[in-house]
Amino acid sequence: MSDSTPTATPDRPEALPPQSSPVDPAVAGAVGKGPAHGSGGTGQLSWWRGDGGEGTRRNLGLIGVLVVLILIGIATRPDLYGDSSWVWNNILTILKLASVVGVVTVGMTFVIIGGGIDLSVGAIVALAGVWCTTLATQSYGAGGMIFTALVVGMCVGLVNGLLVSYGKLVPFIATLAMMVAARGLAAQISGKQTQVSDNAAINGIASTSLLGIPLLVYILAAVVAAGWVLLNRTTFGRRTVAVGGNPEAARLAGINVRRHTVLLYALSGLCCGIAAIMLTAQATSAQAAMANLYELDAIAAAIIGGTLLSGGRGTIVGSLLGVIIFSTITNLFAINGLSTEAQNMVKGGIIVAAVLVQQFQFRSFTQFLGRNRLTTG
Amino acid sequence: MTQHSRDLSRRRLLFGGAALGAGALLVGCTSNEAAPTAAQTKAADTAAGGNSTPGKKVTIGFSAPAADHGWLAAITTNAKAQAAAYSDVDFKTVEAGADAAAQRAALSTLIAQKPDVIVMLPHDGKELNAAGLEAMKAGIPVVNLDRAFPDALAYRLQIMGDNYGMGVAAANYIVAQLKAKGVSTPVIGEIPGIDSLELTQQRSKGFADTLAAAGFKVANRRPAEFTADSGQQAATGLLQALPKIDAVWNHDDDQGIGVLAAVNQTGRKEFFMVGGAGSKKAMEDIQADNTVLKATVTYSPSMASSAISLARLIGQGKGMSDLVELQVPKEIVLASETITKENASSYLKLGF
Numbered sequence: 071m072s073d074s075t076p077t078a079t080p081d082r083p084e085a086l087p088p089q090s091s092p093v094d095p096a097v098a099g100a101v102g103k104g105p106a107h108g109s110g111g112t113g114q115l116s117w118w119r120g121d122g123g124e125g126t127r128r129n130l131g132l133i134g135v136l137v138v139l140i141l142i143g144i145a146t147r148p149d150l151y152g153d154s155s156w157v158w159n160n161i162l163t164i165l166k167l168a169s170v171v172g173v174v175t176v177g178m179t180f181v182i183i184g185g186g187i188d189l190s191v192g193a194i195v196a197l198a199g200v201w202c203t204t205l206a207t208q209s210y211g212a213g214g215m216i217f218t219a220l221v222v223g224m225c226v227g228l229v230n231g232l233l234v235s236y237g238k239l240v241p242f243i244a245t246l247a248m249m250v251a252a253r254g255l256a257a258q259i260s261g262k263q264t265q266v267s268d269n270a271a272i273n274g275i276a277s278t279s280l281l282g283i284p285l286l287v288y289i290l291a292a293v294v295a296a297g298w299v300l301l302n303r304t305t306f307g308r309r310t311v312a313v314g315g316n317p318e319a320a321r322l323a324g325i326n327v328r329r330h331t332v333l334l335y336a337l338s339g340l341c342c343g344i345a346a347i348m349l350t351a352q353a354t355s356a357q358a359a360m361a362n363l364y365e366l367d368a369i370a371a372a373i374i375g376g377t378l379l380s381g382g383r384g385t386i387v388g389s390l391l392g393v394i395i396f397s398t399i400t401n402l403f404a405i406n407g408l409s410t411e412a413q414n415m416v417k418g419g420i421i422v423a424a425v426l427v428q429q430f431q432f433r434s435f436t437q438f439l440g441r442n443r444l445t446t447g
Numbered sequence: 448m449t450q451h452s453r454d455l456s457r458r459r460l461l462f463g464g465a466a467l468g469a470g471a472l473l474v475g476c477t478s479n480e481a482a483p484t485a486a487q488t489k490a491a492d493t494a495a496g497g498n499s500t501p502g503k504k505v506t507i508g509f510s511a512p513a514a515d516h517g518w519l520a521a522i523t524t525n526a527k528a529q530a531a532a533y534s535d536v537d538f539k540t541v542e543a544g545a546d547a548a549a550q551r552a553a554l555s556t557l558i559a560q561k562p563d564v565i566v567m568l569p570h571d572g573k574e575l576n577a578a579g580l581e582a583m584k585a586g587i588p589v590v591n592l593d594r595a596f597p598d599a600l601a602y603r604l605q606i607m608g609d610n611y612g613m614g615v616a617a618a619n620y621i622v623a624q625l626k627a628k629g630v631s632t633p634v635i636g637e638i639p640g641i642d643s644l645e646l647t648q649q650r651s652k653g654f655a656d657t658l659a660a661a662g663f664k665v666a667n668r669r670p671a672e673f674t675a676d677s678g679q680q681a682a683t684g685l686l687q688a689l690p691k692i693d694a695v696w697n698h699d700d701d702q703g704i705g706v707l708a709a710v711n712q713t714g715r716k717e718f719f720m721v722g723g724a725g726s727k728k729a730m731e732d733i734q735a736d737n738t739v740l741k742a743t744v745t746y747s748p749s750m751a752s753s754a755i756s757l758a759r760l761i762g763q764g765k766g767m768s769d770l771v772e773l774q775v776p777k778e779i780v781l782a783s784e785t786i787t788k789e790n791a792s793s794y795l796k797l798g799f
Contacts, residue, residue, distance in 0.1 A: 150688075150690070153690075156690060159687070160687060163683060163687045166683070167680060167683065167684075201473070201476065201477065202476075204476055204477055206476045206477065207476040210476075214476075217469075218473060218476055221469045221473060222473060225466075225469075225470070225473075257513075259477050261520070262516070262517075262519070262520040263517050263520060264517050264674075264675055264701050264704060266704060266728065273708070276708070276712050277711065277712045349676050352676065352679050352680075352705070352708060352709075352712070353674075353675035353676040353678070353679045353704065353705040353708055354675070354704060354705070354707075354708040355675040355704045355705065355708075356675075356676075357516075357674055357675060357701075359516065359672075359673075359674045360674050360675065360676040360677075361676060362672055362674065362677065400680075400684065401684065401687065404667070404669055404684030404685065404687060404688045405684075405687060405688040406688075407666070407667040407668065407688060409642075409668075410642060410669075410670050411642070
């Protein structure tokens with residue numbers, strides 16, 4: 071499945087397909103103009119001007135936002151930020167807070183780039199979490215719990231994918247139905263109770279640190295790295311961009327669009343399964359109402375990160391930055407003791423601002439946007 | 448190409464087999480055979496001539512929101528169990544669905560069936576006031592469980608927990624402990640539940656008012672959503688914002704599981720915590736005395752059992768036997784009690 075790095079030509083290495091795969095010349099056509107990957111400037115001198123460097127520019131903008139948020143934190147709570155051990159601890163806290171939503175967002179980014187949407191991620195996290203903390207599952211130990219969460223997550227994602235691609239349901243409707251149904255099943259299994267996890271190994275995932283860095287942060291890093299490689303360095307990733315950019319062209323190019331769509335939703339479900347283990351470990355319990363509205367957090371983070379809601383464009387690094395920005399805002403409001411009402415308003419404002427800025431700054435994409443269903447992004 | 452497709456079909460077979468096996472294994476994993484928590488009922492008094500001697504047959508209609516939380520689940524369980532304890536009660540339950548509109552619809556079908564009494568826990572007292580009025584107009588007495596109707600004509604009996612009093616009780620415990628330790632300017636944190644709910648605001652007001660009377664105030668307040676995972680996140684934020692804490696009040700013991708997890712994950716021990724609602728696990732933790740949780744203030748779902756008992760009396764036209772009045776009173780507000788290590792054992796049977 072995986073191709074090596076494309077043989078770069080001087081001007082547009084990103085848009086050029088790997089030479090080895092027969093489908094890829096057409097993929098480039100399906101993708102259209104300048105797919106921006108989060109590859110962080112692939113050695114191009116003109117990354118700040120060329121189409122290929124667009125993702126890099128966008129991500130630098132997000133890092134700018136992050137710096138501003140941290141500066142606000144330093145300005146408002148100089149007493150806390152004066153303590154270097156507290157600052158290090160705070161960075162880890164922000165990353166830990168971002169870890170669960172971050173893993174979900176990686177899967178969500180793939181689905182959105184592939185032209186879909188997954189509204190059921192929060193519900194899948196809850197279902198996988200509840201399923202892996204039933205007494206029967208807990209009796210199999212940590213391995214059984216992890217296996218259960220991953221398989222449940224992937225299977226639910228698989229059902230989503232089958233409904234969307236073979237059942238020809240609109241992704242919004244199929245996953246909306248799954249959101250309701252999966253929470254219902256979770257409530258059924260848990261008997262509407264909070265299920266406490268007694269497994270020390272699972273609970274330890276949230277409290278263990280290696281070399282001073284929490285295990286949760288390593289998991290996030292691993293998932294993000296795997297997602298980045300999958301999106302940018304494999305045919306699977308290129309097909310995802312192609313399918314999302316123009317499914318018809320992708321189909322004519324010989325990509326099995328339907329099967330690919332199924333795989334994308336299964337991938338999202340798998341990410342939810344991983345997130346379910348992390349969240350269960352953090353809360354040392356699971357219940358049907360857990361991971362409430364994570365779908366919105368994940369979609370918002372992906373959009374802020376520059377993923378086009380109509381598909382065909384997006385970066386993993388951008389999505390990660392989006393998640394970290396949100397958890398930094400949460401942290402900023404917490405350390406200043408401000409209300410969550412104000413926090414939610416700021417979050418909403420940032421989502422709108424991010425999309426407005428993207429529309430304004432990337433006029434060259436107007437034509438590309440016009441061809442898709444959702445021009446407003 | 449043929450080689451390719453043969454590979455694919457073999458892969459498919461392997462995948463299919465693995466999927467089937469995993470599926471079979473997983474379905475086996477849904478069983479959850481914990482001994483269910485005993486419902487909080489009052490056994491029928493054996494004394495002859497008491498109120499519990501079987502009387503006129505009473506049909507009680509019951510409606511409560513679909514439970515996604517331990518407390519709500521306990522409400523429904525308790526109501527059912529209490530009704531089953533009476534031989535002269537016919538118990539009819541309608542699912543109230545996900546919101547006020549769904550509950551309104553469910554209630555009108557219930558009213559059409561003409562039960563003798565309706566017991567309901569409304570999604571929102573204000574929004575379902577009209578439904579209460581409608582039932583009362585149809586001649587069916589309404590027992591409102593926990594979420595008050597603004598209109599006095601909309602109910603025959605209101606039985607509620609004391610949200611404000613819960614805050615007062617928590618603050619009183621914290622103030623007493625801190626005074627005993629001689630802390631003059633304590634750092635107090637608060638982790639409420641869903642902040643937009645009136646009950647949360649009342650709890651927080653009772654807490655803040657009582658602390659203010661002692662000259663203390665809440666240093667930081669991070670709302671969660673009554674779930675363990677949101678409690679964990681809110682607590683992590685709170686602990687990060689306050690490097691040194693003296694006391695924390697967490698409004699809800701279900702979300703408290705997550706709050707305690709966050710406390711353990713950060714290894715903080717310098718403060719003590721008070722819980723809320725009174726879950727079984729919280730009481731056990733208090734008894735074991737090995738966490739920061741030292742007390743919890745009750746908001747007991749046992750009120751559902753009492754509501755059913757009182758609804759039966761209303762249906763039979765009887766009063767409460769210890770009172771002089773011949774009819775059941777119109778309003779009952781339960782006191783919020785403070786459970787500590789000393790008295791936890793006597794409350795354990797009321798934990799949910």
